[in-house]
Amino acid sequence: MQKFIIPEIIEAPAKGTIKGQDAKHASRVLRLKKGTVIEVSNGQGKDFSARIVSASADRIELDILEELVPATESPLHITLCSGMLKDKKMDQVIKDATQLGIRKWIPFFSERSIPSPDAKRMEKRIERWESIAGESLKQCRRSRVPEVCLPLGFETLLTLPGPFDLKLAFWEKASIKPGTLKGKETADRVFILIGPEGGFSEKEMDQARQKGFISCSLGPRILRAETASIASCTLIQHIFGDI
Numbered sequence: 001m002q003k004f005i006i007p008e009i010i011e012a013p014a015k016g017t018i019k020g021q022d023a024k025h026a027s028r029v030l031r032l033k034k035g036t037v038i039e040v041s042n043g044q045g046k047d048f049s050a051r052i053v054s055a056s057a058d059r060i061e062l063d064i065l066e067e068l069v070p071a072t073e074s075p076l077h078i079t080l081c082s083g084m085l086k087d088k089k090m091d092q093v094i095k096d097a098t099q100l101g102i103r104k105w106i107p108f109f110s111e112r113s114i115p116s117p118d119a120k121r122m123e124k125r126i127e128r129w130e131s132i133a134g135e136s137l138k139q140c141r142r143s144r145v146p147e148v149c150l151p152l153g154f155e156t157l158l159t160l161p162g163p164f165d166l167k168l169a170f171w172e173k174a175s176i177k178p179g180t181l182k183g184k185e186t187a188d189r190v191f192i193l194i195g196p197e198g199g200f201s202e203k204e205m206d207q208a209r210q211k212g213f214i215s216c217s218l219g220p221r222i223l224r225a226e227t228a229s230i231a232s233c234t235l236i237q238h239i240f241g242d243i
């Protein structure tokens with residue numbers, strides 16, 4: 001059964017409430033009844049068991065019983081940075097990357113990315129991405145919603161303080177395969193760059209290398225940016241994480 005998110009829960013025992021669309025879904029679709037024990041998460045890394053005390057279409061009251069050991073969070077801390085794409089593609093990236101266990105998502109603007117929308121529109125997009133990440137979390141039973149960051153410029157992105165054990169810039173002209181890094185590197189915190197549809201320029205790749213990024217290949221085929229995001233997260237979770 002899917003997880004429900006109640007950000008206010010810090011510890012057990014406690015009381016909790018599921019409201020709005022989630023309550024409707026729980027009572028009308030899942031037909032959850034008084035007495036049923038379900039799993040809830042605070043979205044910040046803690047899971048709890050909870051018993052339904054009362055259920056109506058707009059409100060489910062819960063007794064939060066006990067904290068559970070989270071089993072779905074990767075030990076690997078992945079920060080995924082995505083060159084800005086059109087709305088639907090960005091939605092897809094955050095949805096899939098959440099399921100692949102990333103901890104942080106930073107969209108960025110670069111030479112060949114789509115132009116920056118105005119600030120007001122950007123605020124709305126961030127809210128939308130946060131909500132997509134939350135929905136994706138419920139479906140994949142994670143305990144921690146990835147942090148969605150304000151988009152940055154490429155140069156600012158390269159100077160983010162970290163700490164990161166491994167900084168990888170995926171580039172279609174690179175020859176290093178990430179699998180060959182295993183053994184040479186131990187990594188708990190990995191920083192991944194995926195370019196926009198137009199890719200990275202040579203100059204941008206030079207800048208990234210100067211800042212300690214390793215340019216890496218995802219094979220001889222050119223992938224769509226959103227496919228490259230999924231492939232890189234899967235691969236890195238496989239090499240250093242829990243896939």
Ligand code: SAH
Nearest residue numbers: 170171172194195198199217218222223228
């Ligand atoms: N416009 C470029 C491709 C950009 S693909 C061209 O047509 O040549 C978008 C992004 O996906 C790239 O910036 C890169 O980060 C990633 N990517 C796609 N295919 C890749 C590959 N084979 N190896 C590494 N990265 C890849």
